[in-house]
Amino acid sequence: MNGDKVENVLDVLEEVYHQIASVIQGIKEKSGAIVAGVPCPFIPYELLACHNIIPLMIPPRFFMNKCAGRGKHISSNDMYDILIFPEKCCGRTTGTMSGSPGYMFKNPRGYGESFLIQFHDSIDNLMQEIARDGFNVQDNGNLAEKALLYNSVRTAVRKIRESKRQGNSFIKFSSLYRMYEFSLSLPPEIVIHYLDEISDLMSGEIEMPQKNHINLMVYSSSIPEFFLLDEIENTGFVIYEDDLCNGGRYFDLSVDPFSKTLDHDITESFSWSPGCPCTRTAMERYELLYSMIKKFNIDLVCFIKDLSCPEKIEHIDFLRRKLMRSCVDSIVINSDGLLYALEVYGRKTGLKG
Numbered sequence: 554m555n556g557d558k559v560e561n562v563l564d565v566l567e568e569v570y571h572q573i574a575s576v577i578q579g580i581k582e583k584s585g586a587i588v589a590g591v592p593c594p595f596i597p598y599e600l601l602a603c604h605n606i607i608p609l610m611i612p613p614r615f616f617m618n619k620c621a622g623r624g625k626h627i628s629s630n631d632m633y634d635i636l637i638f639p640e641k642c643c644g645r646t647t648g649t650m651s652g653s654p655g656y657m658f659k660n661p662r663g664y665g666e667s668f669l670i671q672f673h674d675s676i677d678n679l680m681q682e683i684a685r686d687g688f689n690v691q692d693n694g695n696l697a698e699k700a701l702l703y704n705s706v707r708t709a710v711r712k713i714r715e716s717k718r719q720g721n722s723f724i725k726f727s728s729l730y731r732m733y734e735f736s737l738s739l740p741p742e743i744v745i746h747y748l749d750e751i752s753d754l755m756s757g758e759i760e761m762p763q764k765n766h767i768n769l770m771v772y773s774s775s776i777p778e779f780f781l782l783d784e785i786e787n788t789g790f791v792i793y794e795d796d797l798c799n800g801g802r803y804f805d806l807s808v809d810p811f812s813k814t815l816d817h818d819i820t821e822s823f824s825w826s827p828g829c830p831c832t833r834t835a836m837e838r839y840e841l842l843y844s845m846i847k848k849f850n851i852d853l854v855c856f857i858k859d860l861s862c863p864e865k866i867e868h869i870d871f872l873r874r875k876l877m878r879s880c881v882d883s884i885v886i887n888s889d890g891l892l893y894a895l896e897v898y899g900r901k902t903g904l905k906g
Contacts, residue, residue, distance in 0.1 A: 704810055711804050806823060854882070
């Protein structure tokens with residue numbers, strides 16, 4: 554069955570992922586580029602890649618629930634040449650304790666033209682700081698080439714995600730989020746082939762979705778045990794959208810790689826991203842994401858408090874109140890009570906299949 558084939562492809566990709574240190578070393582030897590560890594795509598990857606810097610998301614296990622004392626320090630001496638963090642990132646103190654130089658990126662505020670001016674100032678300051686430490690960050694002039702590659706990854710992921718939303722059962726929710734993690738942490742030229750294979754296997758295999766189901770948005774920093782997502786699905790809910798630090802929203806960026814104003818287009822498009830609480834205010838995130846929840850056909854937002862970092866916890870009450878005034882249901886719960894709360898909600902609404 555195609556479902557088994559999809560899982561087999563993901564298993565092979567996971568084997569590559571487990572060899573990430575060797576993969577990164579191979580990149581260094583082949584390209585001579587600087588490999589930067591980042592906690593999430595808080596900068597469009599292609600804007601760093603065209604400056605001889607290859608950004609790769611640090612595996613979330615290094616940060617998982619750091620605020621609860623369960624995080625690990627980053628052993629990056631043999632992996633990342635540098636680490637780059639947003640200025641308010643909870644993982645920044647972890648990164649600076651590793652053997653790699655750490656840099657802070659000052660997060661722009663707002664969106665549109667105002668964002669663009671601040672963003673380019675922050676990029677310029679970051680590149681100057683890295684260059685002063687002896688790294689070669691010269692613009693290699695291949696932004697279009699990099700944009701085409703990263704756009705291909707984002708497009709493939711969105712296609713697979715949309716197939717899942719429409720009722721395709723050949724990929725589990727846990728596998729979907731594994732795919733997100735692999736796609737952000739591994740080089741695009743490696744991961745794209747696996748994504749294309751998964752997309753081909755899922756093509757044309759759309760099943761009719763349940764008539765009675767609840768579209769759910771999950772809110773937390775990261776999900777340490779992906780099987781929790783499958784258990785949510787088994788209760789009759791559909792995780793239609795997420796607000797996770799390593800989730801699907803980071804693939805919601807599309808640009809024309811052949812545009813004559815590509816640099817501007819990438820930054821302008823990215824300026825409308827809701828980002829995370831480490832890079833956005835609660836009001837900005839409401840305006841850019843949560844105010845449009847109804848248009849996304851979301852029935853319920855589930856705030857998982859114990860899996861959220863301090864910055865995310867700080868935003869929960871504000872967003873919950875805004876959703877309440879918009880007549881969108883929400884639950885604030887710890888992970889150990891999540892499934893029971895969803896079961897109760899499903900019974901009371903009568904929406905569960």
